[in-house]
Amino acid sequence: MRLLEGRTAIVTGSSNGIGNAICDVFAANGASVIGIDAVEGGGEAKTYIADVSNTSECERVWEQISSSYDHIDVLVNCAGITRDAMTRKMTEEQFDQVVAVNLKGVWNLTRLIGPAMQDCGAGSIINISSVVGVYGNIGQSNYAATKAGVIGMTKSWAKEFALKGGGVRVNAVAPGYTMTNMMSTVPEKLLERFRGQTMLGRLAEPEEIANAVLFLASDLSSYVTGEVLHVDGGMRL
């Protein structure tokens, strides 16, 4: 069964890692996939280049997309960055960059696409949070703040976009540590510790996060909204 047959989906952060895996899984399930990323990527999505933290770039890209597609069924806000440092050493720039991409970037596109879905009477929005937004992490106070903020926005939008029969579902996925470029600078000793913190004794593959996103994007989750789905191998930080 192809779960997204005939649906159109936008995925940010589509050129690498988890976003790229989401595009592939969506395409394999029959969706037309539109990617938005700061850099070109291979894979299944037609990619629009934009910086999600830049409000006017997002408006420009949305104008282009909405003139080519009747409606959007699924939005996945996946683009994200880290700028890790202990708080005593963290610069204002490190704090601001992470807030701009991970928090404002999610708002920038959802403020355009959420209301458009509401006007159509249906849609599914999935925001990629993190275990770090739920449990916190040493050296990631900026990142944790944005990922907790994403959960707050998710719950607010689940209420807001359902108003007047809006029919839009909004959920978050909180992945555990997943083998992507984002993890490439983490020392092996720390990766080993992360593995040990999971009940399954290993890190996630991007496809395992993508499959959870597929569930929330599809009608299999038709009565699920305002939720945070933890996909972390039973991790407890």
Ligand SMILES: NC(=O)c1ccc[n+]([C@@H]2O[C@H](COP(=O)([O-])OP(=O)(O)OC[C@H]3O[C@@H](n4cnc5c(N)ncnc54)[C@H](O)[C@@H]3O)[C@@H](O)[C@H]2O)c1
């Ligand atoms: N990898 C993990 O362990 C992990 C764990 C939990 C949550 N996450 C979250 O999952 C999401 C994807 O992470 P990943 O591991 O695949 O990272 P990644 O670095 O492999 O990919 C991130 C993608 O986002 C794009 N991007 C970054 N800044 C952008 C911007 N300003 N505008 C447009 N695109 C931009 C990058 O170009 C890249 O293609 C992020 O939101 C991340 O916080 C990752």
